[in-house]
Amino acid sequence: MLRYIARRLLLTVPLLVGISLISFLMMHMAPGGPIGAGTDLNPKATAESRARLKAYYGLDRPLHVQYGRWLGRMATLDFGDSFSPDGRPVAEKIKERIPITLTINVLSMGLIFLVAIPVGVYSAVRKGSLFDRISTVAVFTGFAIPTFWLALLMMILFGVKLGWLPISGISSLDHESLGAIGKLADRAHHLLLPVLLAGFGGLAGMSRYMRSNMLEVIRQDYVATARAKGLPERTVVFRHAMRNALLPVITILGLSVPDLLGGSVIFETIFAIPGMGQLFYQGVMSRDYPLIMGILTIGAFLTLLGNLLADVGYALADPRIRQG
Amino acid sequence: MKESAGMGRGFARRLLRNRLAAAGGAVILFFFLVSALPGLFSSHEPNRIDIVNILRPPSAAHPLGTDDLGRDVLARVVHGARVSLKVGFVAVGIATVLGLLVGLLSGFYGGWVDAVLMRFVDMMLCFPTFFLILSVIAFLEPSIWNIMAVIGLTGWMGVARLVRAETLSLKERDFVAAARAQGAGDARIILRHVLPNTLAPILVAATLGVAGAILTESALSFLGIGVQPPTPSWGNILTAGKDNIEYAWWLSLFPGLAILVTVLGYNLLGEGIRDAADPRLKGR
Numbered sequence: 001m002l003r004y005i006a007r008r009l010l011l012t013v014p015l016l017v018g019i020s021l022i023s024f025l026m027m028h029m030a031p032g033g034p035i036g037a038g039t040d041l042n043p044k045a046t047a048e049s050r051a052r053l054k055a056y057y058g059l060d061r062p063l064h065v066q067y068g069r070w071l072g073r074m075a076t077l078d079f080g081d082s083f084s085p086d087g088r089p090v091a092e093k094i095k096e097r098i099p100i101t102l103t104i105n106v107l108s109m110g111l112i113f114l115v116a117i118p119v120g121v122y123s124a125v126r127k128g129s130l131f132d133r134i135s136t137v138a139v140f141t142g143f144a145i146p147t148f149w150l151a152l153l154m155m156i157l158f159g160v161k162l163g164w165l166p167i168s169g170i171s172s173l174d175h176e177s178l179g180a181i182g183k184l185a186d187r188a189h190h191l192l193l194p195v196l197l198a199g200f201g202g203l204a205g206m207s208r209y210m211r212s213n214m215l216e217v218i219r220q221d222y223v224a225t226a227r228a229k230g231l232p233e234r235t236v237v238f239r240h241a242m243r244n245a246l247l248p249v250i251t252i253l254g255l256s257v258p259d260l261l262g263g264s265v266i267f268e269t270i271f272a273i274p275g276m277g278q279l280f281y282q283g284v285m286s287r288d289y290p291l292i293m294g295i296l297t298i299g300a301f302l303t304l305l306g307n308l309l310a311d312v313g314y315a316l317a318d319p320r321i322r323q324g
Numbered sequence: 325m326k327e328s329a330g331m332g333r334g335f336a337r338r339l340l341r342n343r344l345a346a347a348g349g350a351v352i353l354f355f356f357l358v359s360a361l362p363g364l365f366s367s368h369e370p371n372r373i374d375i376v377n378i379l380r381p382p383s384a385a386h387p388l389g390t391d392d393l394g395r396d397v398l399a400r401v402v403h404g405a406r407v408s409l410k411v412g413f414v415a416v417g418i419a420t421v422l423g424l425l426v427g428l429l430s431g432f433y434g435g436w437v438d439a440v441l442m443r444f445v446d447m448m449l450c451f452p453t454f455f456l457i458l459s460v461i462a463f464l465e466p467s468i469w470n471i472m473a474v475i476g477l478t479g480w481m482g483v484a485r486l487v488r489a490e491t492l493s494l495k496e497r498d499f500v501a502a503a504r505a506q507g508a509g510d511a512r513i514i515l516r517h518v519l520p521n522t523l524a525p526i527l528v529a530a531t532l533g534v535a536g537a538i539l540t541e542s543a544l545s546f547l548g549i550g551v552q553p554p555t556p557s558w559g560n561i562l563t564a565g566k567d568n569i570e571y572a573w574w575l576s577l578f579p580g581l582a583i584l585v586t587v588l589g590y591n592l593l594g595e596g597i598r599d600a601a602d603p604r605l606k607g608r
Contacts, residue, residue: 018447026459144588146539148546149580152565156573167569262454266543270566280455284462284549296459300450307450 004315012304019300024070027293028063079294084286090294094276100170101268101275104191105260108199109253112206115199120210121245124218125237135207142204148266151197155270158193166190168272194271198263202256209252213245220244247317254310258303338600345596351589359406368396370403371554379572389574391564397574400556401582407557408586411472411541412534418476420530423483424522428514430484431491442488445481453478457540458549466549475537483529490522524601531594535587542583558583 051060061069073079079090123132159167166172170190171183178186217223218241226240227233264277272278276295283291339345358365368386374394382389388397430441456478464470494500495518503517544550545559546566553560558579565576 014443015446015450018443019450022447022451026463029463140588140591141584143591144535144584146542146546146580146583146587148543149562149576149583152562152569152576152580155569156576160570160573258452258455261452265454265458266547269547280458281547284458287462289462292459292462296451296455299452299455303450303452 001315005312008308008311008315012308015304016301019297019304020071020074021067023074023293023297023300024067026296027070027289074297079297080290082283082291083288084282084291090290093279093291094294094298097274097276097279100273101264101277104195104198104267104273104275105264107191107195108202109256109260111195111199112202113249116203116206117210117246117249120207121214121237121242123207123211124214124245127215139204139208142200145200147197147201147263148270150200151193151267151270154193154197165193167193170273194267194273198260198267201259201263206249206252210245210249213248214241217241217245247314250313250317251310254306254308254313257306258299261299261302335600339596342596342599344592345600348589348592348594348596351585352593355405355409355586355589358402359409362399362402362406366396366399366402368399370399370556371395379568379575381572382574388578389572391561391572391575392568397561397578400561401558401579404556404558404561404579405582405586407468407551407555408538408541408583411468411475411551412537412590414472415475415479415537415541416530416533418473419479419533420483420526422477422480423529424487424519424526426480426484427487427522428491428518431488432495432510432514432518434492438488441484445484448478448481451478454540454543457544461544461549466544466552468551468555471541471544471550475540479533479537483526483533486525486529487522490525491518494518494521524597528594528598528601531590531597535590535594538583538587538590 077091079094081087082090082093119135123129123135126132155167158165166189170187172178172186172190175183175186223236223241226236231240261277264275265281266277267273268275268278269281280292280295282288283295362370372395374390377386377390377394379392380386380390380394386396386398388401391397391400426441426445430438457474460474460478461470464474495513500513500517503513508516541550541557542559542562545557546562548560548563550559551557561579562576565572565579568575
């Protein structure tokens with residue numbers, strides 16, 4: 001097992017180098033180069049001060065030297081200072097935004113599992129039944145619904161027409177005056193719609209995936225053996241089939257990181273949630289290159305980490321993988 | 325020679341017999357027609373501003389209501405169909421050509437060519453696609469051409485892996501050995517013997533890819549970094565819907581329905597092509 005993990009870790013090294021190389025090159029291809037946007041629009045920036053800035057950031061050195069320096073800074077999570085008026089370090093800005101994004105994604109992930117696994121298992125066990133057919137139609141519709149549109153409709157229904165749920169922000173104006181429980185309830189009230197909708201996107205894929213895993217497993221000999229032994233159908237389905245059908249789900253957990261991150265840009269923008277996705281969107285709109293590259297690099301890093309955890313987790317759960 | 329996965333005899337018949345796939349195809353044809361002849365579906369100008377009739381709910385004169393500038397929503401949705409179609413097809417065209425090229429070279433030559441290309445694919449896949457698209461657009465100007473290029477250039481990796489896997493197994497087949505024995509060169513083997521046999525899975529991927537590209541374009545336009553107003557796109561009409569969410573539900577409802585139906589159409593057709601090309605996979 002340790003050997004498998006070591007080998008898997010070694011495989012990520014070239015990928016890490018590749019990610020950093022692509023990020024570095026993108027930064028250099030930016031119009032005006034890495035400092036262009038910060039100085040081009042600034043009437044006070046003379047050619048001389050621009051040259052000084054270039055020297056300061058080492059941009060007058062050969063490309064490979066610059067890459068080495070960039071790599072060194074990335075290793076310490078130093079992404080430079082934001083171009084926005086506050087000019088704070090990018091790493092600091094990202095750090096304060098990550099918790100809320102993670103909270104929403106973890107909650108919606110939990111929701112996906114809670115709903116998709118039973119739906120997938122039941123559809124597979126009762127293949128061709130009314131439930132299976134309805135859930136199949138629902139899955140196809142789910143794949144095709146733009147979630148930001150669903151978000152708008154939910155906001156209109158629950159926020160505007162019914163007035164049950166707030167449609168923006170993560171806390172009410174009087175949040176600070178509430179007690180501990182009141183604060184929690186207020187937060188939950190604000191996060192309900194975003195979490196539901198963030199989970200919606202993954203729901204269709206996950207239940208479909210669970211269904212086909214289950215169909216695959218149910219055909220296996222050992223399931224037939226379990227039935228032949230006269231075990232009750234419940235035991236066969238839940239103890240024998242489902243446990244193995246659940247294994248590949250670990251992989252999905254890791255592989256859904258990029259989709260969740262992409263989705264958070266849309267949700268946080270729609271619901272005005274101050275997370276990493278909204279920060280990224282604001283960065284894109286104001287062409288805050290250090291911020292964009294910082295979040296892009298962190299996003300790639302999280303994706304890599306997700307893949308790694310998925311593989312290791314799967315190997316831990318399934319001995320066939322680590323021997324193969 | 326009997327091909328299990330292919331688009332030979334019986335393919336069209338199997339495809340048409342699949343009611344869901346046929347329905348998907350009908351939806352796609354309908355939107356082709358809408359894009360080709362928008363005048364047939366709405367007599368209004370999509371960009372004519374009418375200050376007197378701002379944010380009017382659906383009525384006989386404006387079946388889907390008007391937006392915050394008094395423009396007819398039906399006309400904008402109808403003209404937006406062309407944008408979606410264009411983005412979907414061009415983006416997927418770019419992704420498919422790139423993916424084919426990388427996949428064929430990688431699978432056919434193997435060795436270091438394969439190693440280099442596939443590691444590059446792995447690297448590209450590490451970047452969350454939506455993040456990557458947004459970053460590139462931040463460097464460029466948001467415009468319909470840039471959107472198409474960026475969606476295409478960030479969407480070829482799946483096709484490449486698919487084509488590589490197909491090529492790996494195809495190049496070991498007897499008919500390739502036979503062609504080589506007859507003196508065919510690499511180019512001829514790739515183009516005449518390997519490529520045609522990868523068409524079915526590519527067609528499936530491309531059809532599903534159009535759906536994905538349309539969704540991505542609408543999300544980008546919705547965020548204001550895709551197709552720029554006044555050019556109508558389903559996504560940017562929804563932006564107006566969000567801005568007027570408390571007054572005008574029709575601005576949010578109808579463009580989204582158009583996206584939903586279109587994407588559903590491509591997905592159903594894509595699944596149908598998969599089943600028709602390889603009936604063994606049916607119902608999976």
